[in-house]
Structure formats: structure tokens, C-alpha cells
Amino acid sequence: MKAFLILEDGHVFSGTSIGSAREVISEIVFNTSMTGYLEVMTDPSYAGQAVCMTYPLIGNYGICYEDQESNRPWIDGYIVRELSRIPSNFRSVDTIQHFLEKHDIPGICGIDTRALTKILREKGTMNGMITVNENFDLDDIIPRLQKYRTGKVVEKVTCREKKVLPGKGPKVALMDFGAKRNIARSLNERGCQVTIYPALTTAEEILADQPDGIMLSNGPGDPKECTSIIQEVKKLYDSQVPIFAICLGHQLMALATGADTHKMKYGHRGGNHPVKDLKTGRVYISSQNHGYVVDTETLDERVARPAFVNVNDQTNEGLEYIGKNIFTVQFHPEACPGPQDSSYLFERFIEMMGGTK
Incomplete structure (x- = not known):
């Protein structure tokens, strides 16, 4: 046909x-x-x-x-x-x-x-x-x-109820904005107890469960459409709980702390995108899927500083938050585009939570 x-x-x-x-x-x-x-x-x-x-x-x-x-x-x-x-x-x-x-x-x-x-x-x-x-x-x-507009798609893809993956290590609250399965698996395989929450769960409910750390997941659409979620992310930022965010979660944390995002011309989607760690100078080949990016010119230098940059077009690929146990990345460390060397970020998150119990 x-x-x-x-x-x-x-x-x-x-x-x-x-x-x-x-x-x-x-x-x-x-x-x-x-x-x-x-x-x-x-x-x-x-x-x-x-x-x-x-x-x-x-x-x-x-x-x-x-x-x-x-x-x-x-x-x-x-x-x-x-x-x-x-x-x-x-x-x-x-x-x-x-x-x-x-x-x-x-x-x-x-x-x-x-x-x-x-x-x-x-x-x-x-x-x-x-x-x-x-x-x-x-x-x-x-x-x-x-x-045509994609609209609010996070609410379409998120889970409908809370789910727990048992583990004997740190308790991680995973906010499901459209989380890839391998994010929870990567944490669980490292011994973490992972509780997956629907995207519209309030910060108060998450913090009441006393997690050792919070993971903000990837997800679809324009981050600015997630107005109510951004307000809850701001509350999580104000807590003292360690936070690791990936992709959409990275963008939402930036918006929650006063920075801006914009739509890219054609985005990054593939398994071969080079990103540079600005602290070590090392370059990682990463898997990516995003059409929006954090505008680093709008960052408050007292709040966050760039941690990773895309080698191809110099767009932001990660942030480190000053005075907080919070770091975020635009790429996918849980993915396996071939090399798996950026998976060390999960170990870094576990260390922030106090290490394996």
C-alpha cells in the first residue's frame, strides 16, 4: 500500500x-x-x-x-x-x-x-x-x-500509582515524568530501594516517605508546560535531600531555580553524542533524546554552574548546584549506546546519599 x-x-x-x-x-x-x-x-x-x-x-x-x-x-x-x-x-x-x-x-x-x-x-x-x-x-x-502542538504529554506517559522495587541500600524516590525502565533498574541493581511516583505527586508526599535521595526522570515535551510540576521541584530543591536529574528532570530543576530553557532547532536524538566533563576535561559518548535545552546565560551563578557541555554545538549537558547535593545531566547515563562509562554518575549519586548500606 x-x-x-x-x-x-x-x-x-x-x-x-x-x-x-x-x-x-x-x-x-x-x-x-x-x-x-x-x-x-x-x-x-x-x-x-x-x-x-x-x-x-x-x-x-x-x-x-x-x-x-x-x-x-x-x-x-x-x-x-x-x-x-x-x-x-x-x-x-x-x-x-x-x-x-x-x-x-x-x-x-x-x-x-x-x-x-x-x-x-x-x-x-x-x-x-x-x-x-x-x-x-x-x-x-x-x-x-x-x-498541531504536542501539549502536556508528561501526564499521558507517567505511571498511575506508586510502585516499589525492593532493595537493601539507600531509599530513592524516582519521579516518573516518562522514565525509561533502565533508570529504575540501574539504581535497583546497585542495591537501592526505588519507589516510583506519578509525575503529579506533591513534594510533601515524597518528603514524608523520608527518601535518602530523589531522582527526577526524563520525559517528553516542552518543560515549560509542566507548570505545577516545576512548583513541586522547587520545594524538593529547598529540601536537604540529594537530587540527581536526567534530561527533562534536568530542565525542570533549572526552571525551578530561575533559569530558562528554549527549543533547539532540531534537537539531539541518537546514541553518539559527545559530552565533555568540564571538571576533568574527559569526553563521553552519550545517548540523548531532547528537543529543548537549558540556556546557561540565564543561570544564576550563585545557584548553579555548567558541569557538562556538548562537544558538537556547545549546548549545556549538565549542571552542578552550588551548596547543594544536586547535580543534573541532559544526556542518559543509564543508556548503553556502546560505551557505558557515564554510568559512574549513578555511583556518584549513591555516594551523595551516604553510600551503600
Whole structure:
């Protein structure tokens, strides 16, 4: 079946339909990872977005449900150059095609993903539509695309009730703004007792449970949309509890302490982004997924200082809070883009909480 990808600037790509045949409007972004496509599809940070994979062949090692970052995929749509329909991997239990169909996610393959990525890099992230309707009307569709907004997606992806992962070490309160599964697992494997809280949980409830540390997770959307959550994060900042924040959590802590964030032209999404530790000068290859960034020019130097920077474009990748046991990073230390050397940040967090008990 034919399918079309229509961008809000009028570009139209023609390809083959994969997954669901329903029509979808979404923000179109690209990811530069060569592997990890299942982790991408099931990362809650992609809620409200359709993902174009820049690597030309996707699906050759199939689907292994153990690798999911949540219980379901969150992407709105999926865009690939070539889809491998016969995976070869002893762990594979499914194909991408069936996975997309099962979860009613539309996709398109057979388009020039390199050309699409160049458009998004030059013009910036934009909205688009995936449709199988050959009789589409651009005059009708383009105004609809230009009006589309992802809105408040954190409340859509967060857990609905508190959950505890037992452990004999420090008690960690994990705020679920769209947390990848491996964040809780990384803490739990290090002996921590992890309590996962819904995104709208009050600071008073969290602090009443007397955690040894608080983790603010990753998540989707514009951090400025999370107005009520920012107020609760401010209360957590004012407490004396050690805090470690990742991605959206990093941005929310910055907003809660008076700094500003802005939308990037096309964001960082992939498993190959170099970040530099400003204290040691060491560079780490990191996994990233974000379209917004903290504006370091708005930082109060009495509150926080930059701790990491992106080597490619010099944008902020982490903050250290002065006089507080708080540090935050924009990248994902729990991910495994190949190297796992930034996972030491979990050990640093555990030391801040008093070490393993």
C-alpha cells in the first residue's frame, strides 16, 4: 500500500505503508542511532513525535521484548529507508511490521530518509502527516499541520500509582515524568530501594516517605508546560535531600531555580553524542533524546554552574548546584549506546546519599 509523508513546509515524500494504515499528524524528528530501535520506539520521551531513523536498514535483529524501555511504544509514527522483514537474531520474537500493527502505529518506508533529515537540519523540526490517502489536499493539510502542538504529554506517559522495587541500600524516590525502565533498574541493581511516583505527586508526599535521595526522570515535551510540576521541584530543591536529574528532570530543576530553557532547532536524538566533563576535561559518548535545552546565560551563578557541555554545538549537558547535593545531566547515563562509562554518575549519586548500606 502506498503511503505519503507530508511536511508543513509542503514537502511530500512517497513510500510504502508499514504498520497501521490510519492517518496521523505529529512532530517529525530524526534519530541517528544505528541500533536500539525498539528502545527508541518504547521511550516515553518520544510521545507526540514521529521518528525518522537515519540509519538506512532497520529491523534486521527483530524485536526482543526484554529490551523495551516501557510496557508499550510511545511514538506517533515511524519512518525508515528500508525495513528488514526477515530478522535474524536468536533473541528475536517478533518483527517491527507486526509490532507497529499490533500497537496501531502508522509508518512509512522506502523514502529518502537522508533528504528528510537534511530538511529537518536546515529548516528545523517541523510537523508532518503520514497518510495512505492518495487524494490528499495540501491546501487543507498544511494549515492543520501548522496548528498541531504536542501539549502536556508528561501526564499521558507517567505511571498511575506508586510502585516499589525492593532493595537493601539507600531509599530513592524516582519521579516518573516518562522514565525509561533502565533508570529504575540501574539504581535497583546497585542495591537501592526505588519507589516510583506519578509525575503529579506533591513534594510533601515524597518528603514524608523520608527518601535518602530523589531522582527526577526524563520525559517528553516542552518543560515549560509542566507548570505545577516545576512548583513541586522547587520545594524538593529547598529540601536537604540529594537530587540527581536526567534530561527533562534536568530542565525542570533549572526552571525551578530561575533559569530558562528554549527549543533547539532540531534537537539531539541518537546514541553518539559527545559530552565533555568540564571538571576533568574527559569526553563521553552519550545517548540523548531532547528537543529543548537549558540556556546557561540565564543561570544564576550563585545557584548553579555548567558541569557538562556538548562537544558538537556547545549546548549545556549538565549542571552542578552550588551548596547543594544536586547535580543534573541532559544526556542518559543509564543508556548503553556502546560505551557505558557515564554510568559512574549513578555511583556518584549513591555516594551523595551516604553510600551503600
